[in-house]
Amino acid sequence: MTRNRARYEEIAAHLRALARELPAGSRLPSEAELCERFGVSRMTARQAVQQLVADRLVERRRGAGTFVAPDRVPRLLGSPLSFSASMRRRGLTASSRLIDRGRIVPTPSEAAALRLAPGVGAYVLERLRRADGTPMAIERVDRPREVAELLGDDIETGSLHDAFERIGHTPSRAVAHVTAQRAPAEHRRLLGLGANGIVL
Amino acid sequence: MTRNRARYEEIAAHLRALARELPAGSRLPSEAELCERFGVSRMTARQAVQQLVADRLVERRRGAGTFVAPDRVPRLLGSPLSFSASMRRRGLTASSRLIDRGRIVPTPSEAAALRLAPGVGAYVLERLRRADGTPMAIERVDRPREVAELLGDDIETGSLHDAFERIGHTPSRAVAHVTAQRAPAEHRRLLGLGANGIVL
DNA sequence: TGGGGCTGAATGTATAGTCATCTCCGCGTC
DNA sequence: GACGCGGAGATGACTATACATTCAGCCCCA
Numbered sequence: 001m002t003r004n005r006a007r008y009e010e011i012a013a014h015l016r017a018l019a020r021e022l023p024a025g026s027r028l029p030s031e032a033e034l035c036e037r038f039g040v041s042r043m044t045a046r047q048a049v050q051q052l053v054a055d056r057l058v059e060r061r062r063g064a065g066t067f068v069a070p071d072r073v074p075r076l077l078g079s080p081l082s083f084s085a086s087m088r089r090r091g092l093t094a095s096s097r098l099i100d101r102g103r104i105v106p107t108p109s110e111a112a113a114l115r116l117a118p119g120v121g122a123y124v125l126e127r128l129r130r131a132d133g134t135p136m137a138i139e140r141v142d143r144p145r146e147v148a149e150l151l152g153d154d155i156e157t158g159s160l161h162d163a164f165e166r167i168g169h170t171p172s173r174a175v176a177h178v179t180a181q182r183a184p185a186e187h188r189r190l191l192g193l194g195a196n197g198i199v200l
Numbered sequence: 201m202t203r204n205r206a207r208y209e210e211i212a213a214h215l216r217a218l219a220r221e222l223p224a225g226s227r228l229p230s231e232a233e234l235c236e237r238f239g240v241s242r243m244t245a246r247q248a249v250q251q252l253v254a255d256r257l258v259e260r261r262r263g264a265g266t267f268v269a270p271d272r273v274p275r276l277l278g279s280p281l282s283f284s285a286s287m288r289r290r291g292l293t294a295s296s297r298l299i300d301r302g303r304i305v306p307t308p309s310e311a312a313a314l315r316l317a318p319g320v321g322a323y324v325l326e327r328l329r330r331a332d333g334t335p336m337a338i339e340r341v342d343r344p345r346e347v348a349e350l351l352g353d354d355i356e357t358g359s360l361h362d363a364f365e366r367i368g369h370t371p372s373r374a375v376a377h378v379t380a381q382r383a384p385a386e387h388r389r390l391l392g393l394g395a396n397g398i399v400l
Numbered sequence: 401t402g403g404g405g406c407t408g409a410a411t412g413t414a415t416a417g418t419c420a421t422c423t424c425c426g427c428g429t430c
Numbered sequence: 431g432a433c434g435c436g437g438a439g440a441t442g443a444c445t446a447t448a449c450a451t452t453c454a455g456c457c458c459c460a
Contacts, residue, residue: 054254063422263453
């Protein structure tokens with residue numbers, strides 16, 4: 001009577017709880033420790049850990065141990081924040097075509113959304129993302145200064161997410177926007193977005 | 201000299217290729233067949249298959265076999281298209297709070313984006329999505345008629361993705377929109393969006 | 401002809417190892 | 431004090447096996 005839950009599910013639940021209450025980077029119990037604590041074989045403990053790895057809650061470093069994954073929010077919301085990485089995982093080749101880039105003067109309402117003073121120019125970057133040639137998404141990034149440091153980078157095929165991390169801005173929270181619409185200031189207040197928050 | 205690729209990676213690559221060229225629902229080789237063909241033990245073959253399962257490229261049915269997963273595009277782009285399911289997988293409780301809903305008369309440009317005749321009203325649905333109480337995303341759906349059939353549903357906590365599927369519209373492609381901006385008609389042409397395509 | 405049970409096939413769970421490879425850290429040497 | 435080597439510990443890859451559970455289809459009997 002194993003009832004409804006397999007042993008490894010039980011262990012995985014225990015680890016999930018740990019991973020949620022421990023700060024990012026904390027070390028989790030090793031496979032050997034789990035074996036002893038739960039009285040299972042190593043493959044069973046391993047299966048539990050791998051479930052968390054698949055969910056990106058945890059990272060394993062060979063020879064070192066198992067650690068709570070950093071930047072949990074972007075991983076939580078999933079792939080669009082890192083299109084390239086997501087496609088790579090699936091064995092597809094991510095590519096992108098630059099549709100447009102340059103400088104615009106935003107309309108007053110756009111300026112408000114970007115927290116810019118009216119009349120100040122903004123940089124625009126717009127790309128068509130493809131997975132093995134099939135168009136999947138359009139990305140458009142409007143950023144006051146940061147994009148300037150990206151213009152000229154290897155943007156045709158690269159990952160915006162990585163690029164943003166290189167210059168020290170990790171996307172924090174995301175606003176998923178079904179059907180295009182401006183995100184009013186009210187939304188950002190509800191989400192507690194900081195000035196560096198990138199809005200999706 | 202295993203070189204750079206583990207046996208199970210090799211098998212996984214082979215299966216990925218199969219899964220991509222076969223139509224959805226096709227049966228893939230069983231674990232036993234993979235064992236024989238690649239000369240590995242069952243646990244190794246299994247590891248390869250489970251990699252594809254984690255990527256949602258494949259579904260396994262106990263007692264039946266392994267099959268190419270249906271509706272590949274929404275799964276491909278990941279979670280925001282199905283927030284509830286994504287959170288469930290991570291052991292979190294997805295909830296949502298209705299921010300606003302009702303009828304609006306879109307501005308001319310909004311009407312164009314929705315492919316509506318000017319002056320015709322549209323239904324708006326706007327929700328704050330939370331994972332275990334932490335606000336994660338704002339969803340806003342503008343649809344001419346379909347949303348009407350959702351108003352009154354169990355929308356406070358439910359899944360939009362599921363709801364859309366119930367009434368026969370499966371989200372097809374997605375436009376990921378970094379920083380809020382309207383998606384001009386040009387974008388949808390580039391992506392080849394149909395009238396039922398839901399824009400993210 | 402219809403229903404029911406049997407059975408083979410397939411996946412799910414779990415055990416108990418082996419060998420490889422990597423990382424971290426301490427200890428000894430220079 | 432700096433450097434390097436080595437060992438302990440950790441994950442990665444893989445094997446061989448056993449039993450449980452579920453599904454689907456076939457055959458037989460009524």
